[in-house]
Structures are given as structure tokens and as C-alpha cells.
Amino acid sequence: MLASITGKSIITLNVNGENKEVAVKPSDILLNTLRNELGLSGAKPGCENGDCGSCTVIVDGWPIKSCLMLTVEAIGKKIITVEGLQNAPIQKAFVENWGFQCGYCTSGFLMVCHALANIHPDANDHVIEEWLQANLCRCTGYEEIKNAIKSIMQGNI
Incomplete structure (x- = not known):
């Protein structure tokens, strides 16, 4: 269940095994939060409509196009970016x-x-x-x- 968020709120995301606090608006997409708020630039903006996959991250074990996911949808989930693969x-x-x-x-x-x-x-x-x-x-x-x-x-x- 998603938290009720209005305006800009501080939320906690689990990214690459670490809890990170970020300030987000309800309309922020995960791709932009990862890149602009957390400095994780491995997920790339490409088509920004889910066609190309250059923004793919892993959420709870499954590949997800981060341009299609709202940041607030990631609350309580485990996110792995390419920076988190660590010599996979x-x-x-x-x-x-x-x-x-x-x-x-x-x-x-x-x-x-x-x-x-x-x-x-x-x-x-x-x-x-x-x-x-x-x-x-x-x-x-x-x-x-x-x-x-x-x-x-x-x-x-």
C-alpha cells in the first residue's frame, strides 16, 4: 500500500542495500530520483516511455523500467541499480x-x-x-x- 504523499515529502528508499532518504513529489519518476537526488547515473534516460530499456533497474528481483515507475511506488521495495551490481x-x-x-x-x-x-x-x-x-x-x-x-x-x- 502506498503512503499518502502531497507536496514534497521525505521518503526512504532501499537502494543497493542502503536506506536513502530523498525529498520527492508524488509525480517524480524513479529514474529522475535515482539520477538527480541520489547521483546514481547508471540508469539512462532514453525514450522515457518504456520502449528502450536504458533506464532498467531491478526492483524486488525483477527488471523494471524506472521511467515508468513513480518513486513513491518504490517505498518498501529493494532497488538495485547497475552501480549496485558490484562485480556481478x-x-x-x-x-x-x-x-x-x-x-x-x-x-x-x-x-x-x-x-x-x-x-x-x-x-x-x-x-x-x-x-x-x-x-x-x-x-x-x-x-x-x-x-x-x-x-x-x-x-x-
Whole structure:
């Protein structure tokens, strides 16, 4: 259940394992709060309507497009940003498999792939393809991203 918030209120968010107090308005989106109030710039503003996935973070274990979530909806939830991965295997897999090109979409893909590895550790090609459809890469790096997540699934990282 959401707290009743009017005007600007101080709320507590659990981000990357730490409780952080932030002043927010009811209309603030999580993406802007993470970037502007907490200085966590890993989630990128892209389309800002949920299509591209560059703003993806993990909320209670699931990848969420932070441009579509109000900050107040995150009260009482555990948020992980790319800054909170702290040397997760998917990061090494992206490096070893060249799972990035320009890098703008990379943090969103890292978050989707990290969640996928945790939720479906035995994912087949169909499930991987389905999950990767949530994010866009304009540099067409999908094959390398698939190779990165598959290397995690096969225990090669």
C-alpha cells in the first residue's frame, strides 16, 4: 500500500542495500530520483516511455523500467541499480563477450541479464530472446549480449 504523499515529502528508499532518504513529489519518476537526488547515473534516460530499456533497474528481483515507475511506488521495495551490481558475473561476461558497443544501453541490458540469470538460471534460447526484447540496442550488439548471458547460464564465467 502506498503512503499518502502531497507536496514534497521525505521518503526512504532501499537502494543497493542502503536506506536513502530523498525529498520527492508524488509525480517524480524513479529514474529522475535515482539520477538527480541520489547521483546514481547508471540508469539512462532514453525514450522515457518504456520502449528502450536504458533506464532498467531491478526492483524486488525483477527488471523494471524506472521511467515508468513513480518513486513513491518504490517505498518498501529493494532497488538495485547497475552501480549496485558490484562485480556481478554478468559484468565480466559482457566484457569477455564484447556485449556492448557505444555503451548507452549497456546498464539496462546488464540489469535485465542479471535478473534473468537469477530468475531463470537454466533459461533456454527462447527465454533469453524473450527477455532481451525488453531492451533496445541501436548498435545491434544483440549477438554478443546473447553470448554473454549464455556464458553465465553455462557456468563459463
